[in-house]
Amino acid sequence: MAVLVCGGAGYIGSHMVRFLLERGEDVLVLDDLSTGHRDFVPPSVPFVQGDVRDATLLGCLFREHRVDAVFHFAAFIQVGESMRDPLAYYDNNLQGVLRLLQTMVRHGVENFVFSSTAAVYGEPELVPIPEDALKCPTNPYGETKLAVERLLHWTSVAHDLRWSALRYFNACGAALDGSIGEAHDPETHLIPLVLDAAMGRRPSVTIFGDDYDTPDGTCIRDYVHVMDLVEAHLLALNALRSGRRSSVYNLGNGRGFSVLEVVEACRRVTGRSILVEKGARRPGDPARLVASSARIREELGWEPRYTALDAIVETAWRWHGKRWG
């Protein structure tokens, strides 16, 4: 039986594919390469370039391959873009899962692991944020992910389908051998931008606000390593395979780091000088987003390994050097 990884050529999906292969799973990738990279997927893995909303294509895939589980990474992920073009986000993020679920139900495929996000919470009332905190997204990106979670719930009430929704906090880092990593275009995430500055690929990094109610005035985020994320996905899948009920889990490091702490870690790890400039707050940025990951630790035994900021940055730097060095 194979695992279908939708979005398997993207940042987290490609790490997932490699991890599944290492664990002896059969893998099949569907990716439209709109943001993914064909060379992130090992040549031995069956690869189909196509749109996850294409019901005909999905039907063919499920007929041709014996699939027992689906991972969904094939979503648009930029908050700002979602504010400018909400219809595109609803179209891709919601319709993609809808088509997949319809096809899974038709073909009797029962296990679904979904990439959700901390953006479902919006401005948190309580930090660390537990899964049952108020969900009030402040942008269409978070809304589409929350809508999918509800869709999963009702689908599993009516059909033989089990699901796990994993709410990532700030995914970061790269494969330990530096062979694949974060490669967005345009890049908007903090760690790759700071490493770009370290490498001289950009003159400086702008700090989006230093007047937040935090110890150094900059925003605090929960940076969770991509290898810890993919390990959590496999734990979630195996729990579903062994009959465990559907569930939602936060995935975070459990510790928060400020923007300035990230910059300092990048200076330590790279040994380079990194120029920072103070800028305005970015609209929609909460001061502090830190996960409570107690549920997945207790229920599935997940234990993140790359929790030290320097260790996280070291893997990202190794990848950055291979990509741009």
Ligand code: UDP
């Ligand atoms: N950030 C920043 N300058 C940048 C990019 C990001 O100060 O050029 C800050 C951003 O305001 C947030 C943190 O870094 O507090 C992480 O942002 P990122 O976009 O990496 O992830 P997000 O928290 O939006 O998912």
